[in-house]
Amino acid sequence: MYVHGCKCWFCGNYGLSRLADKRVWCSAWRRKYSLSKLKRDLNVLYYFYLEVSARECANELSLSYNAVAARYAAYRKAIVKYSEQEFKKLRGLVEADESYFGGKRKGNRGRGAFNKQAVFGILERDGRVYTAVVDNVSAATLFEHIKQKTRKGSVFYTDDFKSYKDLKQYGKHNKVKHSKTFGKAHNHINGIEGFWSYAKERFHKYHGINKKNYLPYVKEMEFRFNHRNEPLYPLLVNTTRQFAPKIN
Numbered sequence: 001m002y003v004h005g006c007k008c009w010f011c012g013n014y015g016l017s018r019l020a021d022k023r024v025w026c027s028a029w030r031r032k033y034s035l036s037k038l039k040r041d042l043n044v045l046y047y048f049y050l051e052v053s054a055r056e057c058a059n060e061l062s063l064s065y066n067a068v069a070a071r072y073a074a075y076r077k078a079i080v081k082y083s084e085q086e087f088k089k090l091r092g093l094v095e096a097d098e099s100y101f102g103g104k105r106k107g108n109r110g111r112g113a114f115n116k117q118a119v120f121g122i123l124e125r126d127g128r129v130y131t132a133v134v135d136n137v138s139a140a141t142l143f144e145h146i147k148q149k150t151r152k153g154s155v156f157y158t159d160d161f162k163s164y165k166d167l168k169q170y171g172k173h174n175k176v177k178h179s180k181t182f183g184k185a186h187n188h189i190n191g192i193e194g195f196w197s198y199a200k201e202r203f204h205k206y207h208g209i210n211k212k213n214y215l216p217y218v219k220e221m222e223f224r225f226n227h228r229n230e231p232l233y234p235l236l237v238n239t240t241r242q243f244a245p246k247i248n
């Protein structure tokens with residue numbers, strides 16, 4: 001028996017059949033799923049989109065916290081995959097900077113601070129940001145990302161941290177001295193610093209993230225920032241459908 005007018009949510013094929021257990025069967029995709037559970041999952045995704053915590057979402061929808069937390073984790077994984085897929089090398093005027101997430105103690109400009117996670121960021125002016133969770137902030141580590149993620153010959157802006165000393169091998173290098181930028185309007189790293197504020201404001205809500213799990217959260221911030229001027233919910237729906245479909 002066909003479910004009339006019903007298109008498969010996953011593959012777009014028309015002509016789903018309804019099974020005795022009320023699930024639907026897609027003959028093109030050769031899988032079955034429950035439409036009511038799909039609807040519930042899209043509700044969970046909507047709360048994720050609104051940046052409501054897994055705990056509050058579980059309360060609102062009368063679901064178990066573990067079920068919601070598992071879906072949130074799956075959405076973040078999907079975001080990581082989507083971001084890899086859509087990535088294009090950054091080019092033109094590019095700002096690079098490192099920052100630290102988590103931990104309570106303030107370190108010396110955050111560098112080498114205890115119990116914090118180093119994150120490297122590269123931002124194309126008027127474009128996108130790329131982030132990487134890094135084990136250290138040595139020149140070798142940071143340059144590997146620069147090499148992989150930026151076009152050679154870009155114009156780089158960084159502060160005067162020692163790891164950036166030989167950056168000119170990848171393009172023109174402008175060092176920004178925080179105290180001496182007056183009168184040089186282009187010579188700044190305000191773009192990437194703006195991203196750090198954006199990300200940390202959100203990160204703040206996720207207290208108690210295990211340090212080992214920072215990557216998906218940081219990538220979520222990157223994704224939200226890069227798509228901040230677009231309708232985000234439909235994009236999240238497509239990303240989830242592609243990379244984290246929930247069948248049951």
Ligand SMILES: [Zn+2]
Binds near residue numbers: 008011030
């Ligand atoms: Zn299908």
